[in-house]
Amino acid sequence: MSDPCAVAHGEAGEPEAGVRTLVAVFASPVAEYLLKYAADLGYRTVLFDPAENSLPTLDAATDVVVTDHHREELGPVLRDVLAQPVRWVGVMGNPHHEGPHVEALKQLGVAPAEIDRVHRPIGLNIGSRTPPEIALATLAGLVADRNNRPGGFEF
Incomplete structure (x- = not known):
């Protein structure tokens, strides 16, 4: 594991990220930033x-x-994604309402345990409003998860 301070000062190469793939579903302004920053x-x-x-x-x-x-x-897209051994699945949307994916997946006969694999809300709660901010919050949450951290300012 690289020393974070050394990495920040360019002394120890790139931080270890492992081989992860990020799939953004549906072309959108948020997807554009998500893929750009994820790379x-x-x-x-x-x-x-x-x-x-x-x-x-x-x-x-x-x-x-x-x-x-x-x-x-x-619904069909999530059903097909959940049929594969993905590590993590999340759907963007307002955290104050049940996501429409829940009913869509129920209508397709997807098991409740599979529906529960879908995270919503996603990302860190930083008050994101623009596509770049939403992408940043989402990726910050994924990096925290990848590094087994809760996110936020608790260490």
């Missing part, structure tokens, strides 16, 4: 939009972030 954090990045391409094969080192919870393909 800088050492993720292999993939944009999946069912209107443009097919779902790639995903593995246990894959984090999936759904960037638009209003799309009619939400």
Whole structure:
């Protein structure tokens, strides 16, 4: 494990990120920033939009972030993602309302334990409002999770 201070001063190479893949689902302004920033954090990045391409094969080192919870393909896309051994799945959206993915997945016959694998809300609560801020909060949460940390300012 690299010393964080040495890494910050450019003395110890890149921080260890492991081989992780980040899949942003649905082309959106948030997805654009998410993929841009994730690449800088050492993720292999993939944009999946069912209107443009097919779902790639995903593995246990894959984090999936759904960037638009209003799309009619939400249920089928999540069903197909959950059928693969992904490490983490999250859907962006207002944390004060049940995500539409819950009912969509129930209607498709997805088991409750599988539905429970979908995280919502996602990211750190930093008051994000713009696409770059939302992407930053989301990735901060994923990095905290990757490093077994709670996020926030507690050490």
